[in-house]
Amino acid sequence: MTNNQYRILGIDPGTTVTGYGLVQISGNKASVLTMGVLQPGKFEDHYQRLKFLHERALNLIDEYKPDIMALEAPFYGKNVQSMLKLGRAQGVIMAAGLYRSLPIFEYAPLLVKQSITGMGRASKEQVAYFLQNVYHLEELPRELDATDAVAVAICHFLQQSKPVKNKEYKGWADFIRKNPDRIK
Numbered sequence: 001m002t003n004n005q006y007r008i009l010g011i012d013p014g015t016t017v018t019g020y021g022l023v024q025i026s027g028n029k030a031s032v033l034t035m036g037v038l039q040p041g042k043f044e045d046h047y048q049r050l051k052f053l054h055e056r057a058l059n060l061i062d063e064y065k066p067d068i069m070a071l072e073a074p075f076y077g078k079n080v081q082s083m084l085k086l087g088r089a090q091g092v093i094m095a096a097g098l099y100r101s102l103p104i105f106e107y108a109p110l111l112v113k114q115s116i117t118g119m120g121r122a123s124k125e126q127v128a129y130f131l132q133n134v135y136h137l138e139e140l141p142r143e144l145d146a147t148d149a150v151a152v153a154i155c156h157f158l159q160q161s162k163p164v165k166n167k168e169y170k171g172w173a174d175f176i177r178k179n180p181d182r183i184k
Contacts, residue, residue, distance in 0.1 A: 007033070009066035009102075010153025011057070012145050013074070013090040015049055016041035018056075019145030022064045023153040030157050032135050034064070035146040046085060050092045057096035069097040070156035072148065073106040107155050112148075115155040127151050 005026050012019035021035035038056045040049035061069075071093065074086045097104050110120040117130045128140050128147040131154070140147060 006067040007064065008068045008070055008153040008156050009060060009064060009097075010149040010151070010156070011069065011071045011093055012148040012152060013053075013071060013086065013093055014040075014145060015046070015085045015089045017143055017145045018053060018089065018093070019143065019147070019149035020060055021146060021150030021153050022066060023150060023157065025157055028161065030135070030154055032131070032137060032150055035141060035150050037141070037143045037146050040089070046088075050088055053089055054092040054096050057093045058100065061096060061100045061102065066102065068105065068156065069094075069102045070105045070107060070152045072112055072152045073108050075109050105156050107152055107159070111159075112151050112155045115158045116151045124148060 005024070008023045008025065010019075010021040010023065016039070018038040018040060019035070020038065022033040024031050024033050038053060040052045043049045043052060071090060074083060074090060077083055094104055107115075113122040113127060114120040116122070116127050119126070122130075124144040124147070128144050131137060131147050131150055132140055135150075135154075137147075
């Protein structure tokens with residue numbers, strides 16, 4: 001990975017459908033290289049779904065050679081069993097990235113949607129529409145989990161380009177006291 005060019009593999013984990021998207025960063029420009037879905041839901045057994053996700057995540061990493069993996073963090077739902085299964089799915093995908101020595105970043109769904117559309121409560125369709133228009137995607141996939149994964153990758157890119165907030169000041173008086181040379 002060079003500072004000017006790198007690849008981000010975005011993942012929207014799920015136990016029925018998992019989206020993935022590969023984004024190329026060149027300088028300060030992002031472009032979508034590919035996207036798709038993995039369908040662990042075709043397996044009845046939950047453990048077979050996890051095995052499938054782990055193996056396919058390794059295959060995606062080997063095929064596309066990303067420099068970074070960005071995942072959508074599970075949102076907190078009321079169904080504890082569903083959350084546990086989703087966390088396991090995310091875990092086996094993370095394990096694949098860690099096994100291939102990729103740095104891993106997680107982003108909350110609200111932050112992903114906010115980064116892409118400006119609205120934290122945007123629908124999957126709204127996220128897909130924004131991505132299609134901004135990144136000139138010719139056609140959208142049938143499964144919008146793929147565009148959600150692209151959104152996670154682009155969210156990572158956008159978050160990395162934000163300036164770091166300096167938290168060492170407790171207000172203007174504190175800033176002035178610590179920086180007398182900057183006040184005229």
